[in-house]
Amino acid sequence: MGRPKVLLLGEIEHAHASWGALSELADLVQPEASIREEFLDECRSGKLDGVLVTFRTFNSVDITGLFDEELIKNLPASLKFICHNGAGYDQIDVHACTERGIRVSNTPTAVDDATADANVFLILGALRGFNTSMFALREGKWRGHPPPPLGHDPQGKTLGILGMGGIGRNLKRKVEAFDMKVIYYNRTKLSDELSGGAEYVSFDELLERSDVLSLNLPLNKHTRHIISKKEFEKMKRGVVIVNTARGAVIDEAALAKALDSGKVWSCGLDVFEDEPKIHPGLVANPHVMLLPHMGTWTVETQTKMEEWNIGNVRAVLERGELNNVVPEQAGS
Numbered sequence: 001m002g003r004p005k006v007l008l009l010g011e012i013e014h015a016h017a018s019w020g021a022l023s024e025l026a027d028l029v030q031p032e033a034s035i036r037e038e039f040l041d042e043c044r045s046g047k048l049d050g051v052l053v054t055f056r057t058f059n060s061v062d063i064t065g066l067f068d069e070e071l072i073k074n075l076p077a078s079l080k081f082i083c084h085n086g087a088g089y090d091q092i093d094v095h096a097c098t099e100r101g102i103r104v105s106n107t108p109t110a111v112d113d114a115t116a117d118a119n120v121f122l123i124l125g126a127l128r129g130f131n132t133s134m135f136a137l138r139e140g141k142w143r144g145h146p147p148p149p150l151g152h153d154p155q156g157k158t159l160g161i162l163g164m165g166g167i168g169r170n171l172k173r174k175v176e177a178f179d180m181k182v183i184y185y186n187r188t189k190l191s192d193e194l195s196g197g198a199e200y201v202s203f204d205e206l207l208e209r210s211d212v213l214s215l216n217l218p219l220n221k222h223t224r225h226i227i228s229k230k231e232f233e234k235m236k237r238g239v240v241i242v243n244t245a246r247g248a249v250i251d252e253a254a255l256a257k258a259l260d261s262g263k264v265w266s267c268g269l270d271v272f273e274d275e276p277k278i279h280p281g282l283v284a285n286p287h288v289m290l291l292p293h294m295g296t297w298t299v300e301t302q303t304k305m306e307e308w309n310i311g312n313v314r315a316v317l318e319r320g321e322l323n324n325v326v327p328e329q330a331g332s
């Protein structure tokens, strides 16, 4: 057997030295393809045979399309590891990977601070209703005519966290500096040490009691549209919704309606169902804070993510296994 190959899908932007150092252990290759059909052909032609592991970025979906069943079936037989450079790995059909004996890793913890920081920004911005005036100011209209309604303070408000993983727990610690009370719902209750004393409540109670509801859960077939019309009906009138997870955990059309009806007072969104498209009802609403998926958009965090992911590629080359696998494959 020759030297193994590592397939780079996307670009290394920061961790160039660590990436380059992998060439002592393997041949580093990139696809010729720039669209999915070409990539599938390249896989079928045998040009990528010998690739053991791939480092893929979120944006490489533009080259390959989703890592769905069709694509996974066509990957070279030698490919046994997918290292995804991101925390959310909903672009990859993990079940299909498991069936084909492919192990998948992501970059948890590396993203926690930056995403939770963006989350705090959106909570404050949405509660205070800053967006309208930020726009008015640039149009020479000071706070706007008429000025926006008075905002709300975070102090004393209840923040409901749906999905108390690394980002949710990091967020909990940060919002306590703003005297918010944190409740959370997870499929399983956390130990007191992990939850940091946040109150564990049922899903319905989370909807009913939150002044601000923050979505920090992964997107998968169980969580798609977990917040939709029925769930909005259970919430307090005037609730604020914040999402830095994945757009499709909320039914965007139902959110736009809930904003129009006043059920939802405001929202702060970093992610959207069909990026880069955004529901017209959200774009048209000046009261909502919108960011174009910038939760991890910092030099430090992007560097940490790449280093983590390269660490996984290196672990495969040196030891034949990943440092971490996605939860669906843990313990197997």
Ligand SMILES: O=CC(=O)O
Pocket (backbone or CB within 6 Å): 085, 086, 087, 088, 089, 111, 295, 296
């Ligand atoms: O969206 C960012 C990530 O999943 O890391």
